[in-house]
Amino acid sequence: xxxxxxxxxxxxPRAGVVTCPACDLHVSVAEPNDAVELYRRHANVTGHDVEWxxxxxxxxxxxxxxxxxxxxxxxxxxxxxxxxxxxAALADxxxxxxxxxxxxxDLRMSGEIYEPQDDYVLAV
Amino acid sequence: MTRWNNNRDEIxxxxxxxxxxxxxxxxxxxxxxEVHEMEKEKVFGQYWVYxxxxxxxxDAGDYFxxxxxxxxxxxxxxxxxxxxxxYNVCAHRGSKMLDDTPMTDxxxxxxxxxxxxLWAYELDGSLQSxxxxxxxxxxxxxxxxxxxxxLDPEENGLMEVNTDAIGPLVFVNFEDEPSLSxxxxxxxxxxxxxxxxxxxxEHARRYVSEVECNWKTFSGNYSECDHCQANHxxxxxxxxxxxxxxxxxxxxxxxxxxxxxxxxxxxxIHPEHEAKFYYFWPNFTVNMYGxxxxxxxxxxxxxxEGRFQLxxxxxxxxxxxxxxxxxxxxxxxxxxxxxxxxxxxxxxxxKSGALGQAQLGPNEHTVHKLHRLAQDAYNA
Ligand code: FES
Ligand SMILES: [Fe+2]
Ligand SMILES: [Zn+2]
Numbered sequence: 001x002x003x004x005x006x007x008x009x010x011x012x013p014r015a016g017v018v019t020c021p022a023c024d025l026h027v028s029v030a031e032p033n034d035a036v037e038l039y040r041r042h043a044n045v046t047g048h049d050v051e052w053x054x055x056x057x058x059x060x061x062x063x064x065x066x067x068x069x070x071x072x073x074x075x076x077x078x079x080x081x082x083x084x085x086x087x088a089a090l091a092d093x094x095x096x097x098x099x100x101x102x103x104x105x106d107l108r109m110s111g112e113i114y115e116p117q118d119d120y121v122l123a124v
Numbered sequence: 125m126t127r128w129n130n131n132r133d134e135i136x137x138x139x140x141x142x143x144x145x146x147x148x149x150x151x152x153x154x155x156x157x158e159v160h161e162m163e164k165e166k167v168f169g170q171y172w173v174y175x176x177x178x179x180x181x182x183d184a185g186d187y188f189x190x191x192x193x194x195x196x197x198x199x200x201x202x203x204x205x206x207x208x209x210x211y212n213v214c215a216h217r218g219s220k221m222l223d224d225t226p227m228t229d230x231x232x233x234x235x236x237x238x239x240x241x242l243w244a245y246e247l248d249g250s251l252q253s254x255x256x257x258x259x260x261x262x263x264x265x266x267x268x269x270x271x272x273x274x275l276d277p278e279e280n281g282l283m284e285v286n287t288d289a290i291g292p293l294v295f296v297n298f299e300d301e302p303s304l305s306x307x308x309x310x311x312x313x314x315x316x317x318x319x320x321x322x323x324x325x326e327h328a329r330r331y332v333s334e335v336e337c338n339w340k341t342f343s344g345n346y347s348e349c350d351h352c353q354a355n356h357x358x359x360x361x362x363x364x365x366x367x368x369x370x371x372x373x374x375x376x377x378x379x380x381x382x383x384x385x386x387x388x389x390x391x392x393i394h395p396e397h398e399a400k401f402y403y404f405w406p407n408f409t410v411n412m413y414g415x416x417x418x419x420x421x422x423x424x425x426x427x428x429e430g431r432f433q434l435x436x437x438x439x440x441x442x443x444x445x446x447x448x449x450x451x452x453x454x455x456x457x458x459x460x461x462x463x464x465x466x467x468x469x470x471x472x473x474x475k476s477g478a479l480g481q482a483q484l485g486p487n488e489h490t491v492h493k494l495h496r497l498a499q500d501a502y503n504a
Contacts, residue, residue, distance in 0.1 A: 023331045024457065038334065041427065044191075045435055046332050047229040 015084065018097075019053035020046070032057060032084025033119050039097050049098045055088040064093035066103035067112060071123045080120025127481035135480045138499045142492045148482040149495035151474050153502070154338040160429035167406050167501045168193025171375075172288065172295040172306045174408035174423060175199050176227040177437070178207050179292050179323060185234050185247055188227040195298060197285055198222055198236065202247040209285040209296050210249050214238035228330045228437075236282070249282035251275055290314050292323040293410075293421070304375075313376045313402055317410065320393055325418060325439035329453055332435050335464050337471030339407060339424045339432040340498060345467050346422075347377060347403050347490035355462055359455065362415075363399075370490045375405040375497065377490045383414060393419050403490070405497050416452035417441055430471065434460065 017028045018035045020042055029035045039050045058076075061069035069089050073081045087100040095103075104121060107113045113121050125145045127133035136146030153159050175190050176199055187200035189212055196212040198221070214221050219240040225231045235252050236245040244252045254275060261267035286297040288306035290313070295306050307314055335342060345351065349368065352360050367382040381399040392414050394400055399414035411420040418440035425433045436456070440449050473479065484492050 020332075023333065025331075025333055027334050041334075041433065042332060043226075044189075044224040045226050045425075045433065046330055047226050048332075 015057050016055040016088070017053040018050050020048045020050045022046070022048050025050070026053060029084075032059070032082040032088060035084045035097070036082075036087065036101070036119060039101070043098075049096055051097060052088055052091045055091070057085070057088070059085045059088035060092065061089040064090060064095055066090060066095075066100055067107055067123060069093075070107075070113060070121060074122050078122075080116040080122055083119045083121065086121070126479070126483050129477055129480040133480055138492070138495045140496070142484060142486065142489055145483075146481055147484045147492055147495075149340070149498055150481045151477075151479045153498065154341055154471070154474050155429060155477075157429045159502075160426065162502065163426070164193035164195075166504065167498070169195075169298045170303070170501060170504060171406055172297045172302070172304070172309045173406065174404070174421070175209065175287070175294045175296045177292050177327065177421075177439075178289060178294050179327065180227045180230045181207065183232070186230050186232050187222070187225065188230045189222060189225045190227075190296075191224075192296065193298070195285075196220060196224075197296065199227075199287070199294060199296075200236075200247055204248075207287055207289065207294050208248065209287045209294075210236075210245075210282040211285065213283065214240065214243060215245075215251065215280050215282055216241055216243045216254075226330075228327065245282050246277075249284050250277040251280040252277065290317050291320070293317070309375045310404065311373050311376065313373070313378070313404060313410075317402075320419075322393075322419065322439070325393070325441060326443040327437060328418070328440045328443045328445055328449070329438040330436065331457065331460075332433055333460065333464065334427070334431060334433055335468060336431055337467045338429055338474075339426040340494065341467045341471050341474070342424055342432060342434065342463070343403065343407065343494055344488075344491045345463050345470075346401070346409060346424075347379070347494055348488045349379065349381070350485060350487055351466060355466055356459055359459055368398075370487065372489055372493045377403050377493055379403075379490070381414075387415055391415055391417055393417055403494075405494070406501075411456070413452060413456070415455075416449055418449060418452065420456060430475070434464075436460065 015029050015032045017026055018038055019026050027038060042048055042050045061072045063069045070081055070086055073086060073089060087097045090100045113123050115121050127135050135150045138149050139147050173192050176188055181187060181201045184201050184203045187198050190197055197209050198212045199209045202208050212220055212222055219238050221236055221238045243254050246252045259272060260269040261272050286302055288295055290310060362384055364382040364384050369380045371378045379401040386397055394412050400412045402410040407424040409422040420436060420438045423435040425435055427433060438453055
């Protein structure tokens with residue numbers, strides 16, 4: 001699993017906190033991808049965009065372009081980059097989670113990336 | 125008597141009599157993932173469950189989607205102006221048809237078209253049209269076009285879900301033939317709420333929170349006020365808790381909270397001089413604080429056995445809130461947060477596995493009702 005190392009860092013893994021300012025929602029998530037699940041769940045009933053409030057795992061990329069950032073992160077995560085990790089890296093560069101998910105969809109639909117397991121992606 | 129998981133205490137069914145020894149739902153029903161799966165059918169598949177507010181879909185073709193007990197549905201208004209619900213599942217080969225669309229940001233269409241092979245349905249669910257490739261067999265050398273029979277619009281329509289309403293509040297029931305009507309399940313709550321002009325109020329706010337406990341843990345917390353004195357100090361300051369009453373009915377209970385000082389008539393939607401909170405089995409509430417001309421609703425929506433979403437909606441005369449109304453919402457939000465802390469803490473305790481069966485106090489008869497209904501549902 002790509003996130004084993006983070007899990008070892010703490011007994012109870014906490015990947016960070018996500019928030020919806022409109023709902024005054026603050027939820028700590030255990031895994032990077034829990035943020036993505038929560039994003040979808042929340043959007044389904046509100047249409048609101050959930051954002052990272054705090055990221056407590058390693059997610060750094062130079063680029064604010066989804067594909068470039070994915071290539072960077074893929075070096076350390078050859079089995080697949082969790083969408084939540086990609087979203088966190090891009091959030092740091094000013095890209096909202098929803099924008100990242102849209103960009104990932106576009107990349108997937110144009111065949112530029114693939115999904116070795118559900119919600120983990122790599123550049124082709 | 126409390127029953128611990130110590131191999132000595134015996135856990136029993138929830139007693140009909142609240143003064144008997146095993147008066148609470150055993151703890152495993154709050155923490156077991158299999159119970160969560162079972163509830164999708166036994167609880168959310170057998171009763172009338174709140175789907176949403178009809179004022180969001182005023183015109184034919186307006187729609188929103190909901191997922192209830194894992195079942196995805198479309199709630200729409202047909203050409204006759206009736207609210208109807210269908211599984212969001214295509215009659216051709218089962219594709220999900222419409223994207224998730226919240227009630228607060230509804231969609232609109234003239235017919236429901238499946239994106240996969242473009243079967244299209246009328247708003248009454250009947251099959252309206254299919255592409256030519258379903259009318260002739262040009263790609264199939266073994267079949268003559270004449271052998272292709274026409275698809276009957278009714279028999280190849282969408283699967284409908286029963287709907288009924290209390291004023292603008294729309295409920296669905298997934299049973300083929302519901303064993304209870306909505307009127308039977310709601311009892312006096314239906315007549316009481318229908319006397320109020322709920323439909324004249326505008327949706328002003330939706331707040332959705334995620335809470336780390338079983339949905340029934342929160343339901344139990346909502347239903348009793350033994351915790352209020354210690355945990356809702358701001359709110360109870362204005363209340364006369366000793367004059368309050370928790371009224372239990374077949375499938376709903378009403379919490380009547382009296383205020384210390386009487387509140388102006390304009391400050392209430394309902395006639396009684398009190399706050400009135402309805403809990404409607406399984407997971408819906410109508411909240412009237414008695415201190416604002418408006419009301420709120422909660423959907424206590426399970427995510428899994430250990431989490432739920434609280435979907436809180438607020439309705440006022442005007443969606444543009446006055447300062448006082450803002451304050452009403454804030455009070456309500458404060459109460460929620462205070463309760464979230466309590467129920468998450470309770471759930472941490474429950475998850476540790478020590479408690480086999482809790483014990484309910486004499487003024488937790490509403491919680492007892494909740495636990496009895498859960499047990500009835502599981503056994504049905
Ligand atoms: S599955 Fe819907 S048209 Fe084929
Ligand atoms: Fe409370
Ligand atoms: Zn929100």
